[in-house]
Amino acid sequence: MKHTTQSPDRRPVRSRNGAATAAPPPARTTIRRRPASQQWAAWAFLAPVTLYLALFYAYPLFRNIDLSLRNYTVRSFVQGDAPFTGLANYRTVFDDPTFAPALLHTVVFTAVCLVFQYAIGLALAVFFNQHFRLSATLRALFLVPWLLPLIVSASTWSWMLNSDSGIVNATLHAVGIDPVNWLTSPSWALTSVIIANIWIGVPFNLVVLYSGLQSIPTSLYEAAALDGANAWQRFWRITFPLLRPVSAITLLLGLVYTLKVFDIIWIMTKGGPADSSTTFATWSYQLGFGNLLPAFGPGAAVGNLLVVAALVFGLVYVRVQRKQALS
Numbered sequence: 001m002k003h004t005t006q007s008p009d010r011r012p013v014r015s016r017n018g019a020a021t022a023a024p025p026p027a028r029t030t031i032r033r034r035p036a037s038q039q040w041a042a043w044a045f046l047a048p049v050t051l052y053l054a055l056f057y058a059y060p061l062f063r064n065i066d067l068s069l070r071n072y073t074v075r076s077f078v079q080g081d082a083p084f085t086g087l088a089n090y091r092t093v094f095d096d097p098t099f100a101p102a103l104l105h106t107v108v109f110t111a112v113c114l115v116f117q118y119a120i121g122l123a124l125a126v127f128f129n130q131h132f133r134l135s136a137t138l139r140a141l142f143l144v145p146w147l148l149p150l151i152v153s154a155s156t157w158s159w160m161l162n163s164d165s166g167i168v169n170a171t172l173h174a175v176g177i178d179p180v181n182w183l184t185s186p187s188w189a190l191t192s193v194i195i196a197n198i199w200i201g202v203p204f205n206l207v208v209l210y211s212g213l214q215s216i217p218t219s220l221y222e223a224a225a226l227d228g229a230n231a232w233q234r235f236w237r238i239t240f241p242l243l244r245p246v247s248a249i250t251l252l253l254g255l256v257y258t259l260k261v262f263d264i265i266w267i268m269t270k271g272g273p274a275d276s277s278t279t280f281a282t283w284s285y286q287l288g289f290g291n292l293l294p295a296f297g298p299g300a301a302v303g304n305l306l307v308v309a310a311l312v313f314g315l316v317y318v319r320v321q322r323k324q325a326l327s
Contacts, residue, residue, distance in 0.1 A: 061307070067300035077296060089297035093305075096298075098275055098283060106279040109194055110258045116198045117254055118247070121205025126235065128206075129213045139210070146203035154267035157196040158183065161268075186276035189269045193277055196264050201257070205250055212246030213239070245321075252317045256310045280306050 068089050076082035093099055124142065128135050145153060160167050161182035169179035182192040216239065224234045262281040265271060271278035271286065278286075280302050288299030 064300045064303055064307075067296050068298075068304050070297060072296040074294065085297070089301040092295075092298050093301045098278065101275055102278050102280055102283045102302075105190055105277060106259070106281075109190065109197070109261070109279055110255065112194050113197050113201060113258050114251060114254050117201040117205050118251060120198070120202045121250075122209050122243075122247075124202070124206045125209040125213055126239065128210060139206070142206055143203045145200050146207075150200070150263040151267060153200050154196065154264045157192070157199075157264075158268050161192050183269055184273055186274050189273060189277040193265045193268050196268060197258065197261055200264065201254060205254065208250045208253075209243065209246060212243050216242050245324075248317060248321070252313065255313055259306050259310055 069084060069086060070076075070082035071085045071088070072082040128139050159165075161169075163169060163179060163181045163184060166182070168182065172179055180188055182188050220238050220242075221234055224238060229237065260281050261279070262285060265277055265279060265282050266285065269277045271282040284299045284302040284306070286299075287295045287302060
């Protein structure tokens with residue numbers, strides 16, 4: 001049995017006068033290429049950003065990875081002939097007695113700061129969204145902690161929490177409470193730096209969340225009020241769900257910032273006393289620059305652990321956002 005392939009249907013088409021004419025061939029789609037001038041202009045605009053990312057992000061990250069995989073000393077750091085040791089520096093970090101406390105302090109410091117910064121920032125954003133008199137002035141005053149240099153903020157908190165001459169202990173003494181060794185007690189050192197960092201991070205959450213509240217239509221609140229919804233129901237059913245994308249990026253940026261906080265802790269407690277406020281950020285600095293014989297490799301390894309943690313949370317955020325966009 002023979003199989004025949006049929007050619008495309010090219011039956012004649014009758015014209016108006018009855019004459020048979022061949023059907024026109026199918027139209028071909030042509031892809032228009034951009035002129036070369038436009039392509040060069042696009043690359044010219046991308047070049048500064050690419051160069052900036054390569055010099056200030058890609059190269060330092062590569063150097064930090066190289067430091068963590070070699071046995072660098074002061075001499076080999078200058079001459080560049082450090083031997084390759086693989087993951088030996090990471091094993092040294094994991095076996096160090098400081099690793100477990102530093103990991104715990106990093107997790108506690110990051111989690112507590114994120115929760116309180118977001119909660120207080122959201123409460124203030126909802127409060128200022130009422131547009132009362134002096135609202136703009138008070139919002140500007142709340143931005144002061146964010147605008148101050150970190151060294152100024154940390155020094156101010158060190159003075160306020162000083163055991164002998166601090167204003168906090170003076171206030172406690174005035175109300176009949178015994179003074180607290182905020183910065184010199186292992187039980188209070190981590191709490192002290194957490195309080196200072198929360199104070200510094202609240203304005204950022206306030207600004208971002210307040211801008212997100214401005215994008216929510218007021219008609220939704222008016223319709224909910226007509227349906228009899230109270231203030232809490234309007235917040236829980238309207239404000240919080242519609243603010244979820246802004247909240248996600250706020251928490252992600254806060255997480256990345258809090259993981260690498262160094263200035264506040266180092267100025268206030270230097271990670272002490274007895275490593276009671278040591279985090280990965282301060283520990284990495286101590287290993288690399290805080291000793292007479294610096295351990296560049298282990299210090300870089302601790303820094304890379306922070307990079308991996310921030311990268312993991314960033315990938316989780318991207319995945320969640322992609323699922324929400326598809327749904």
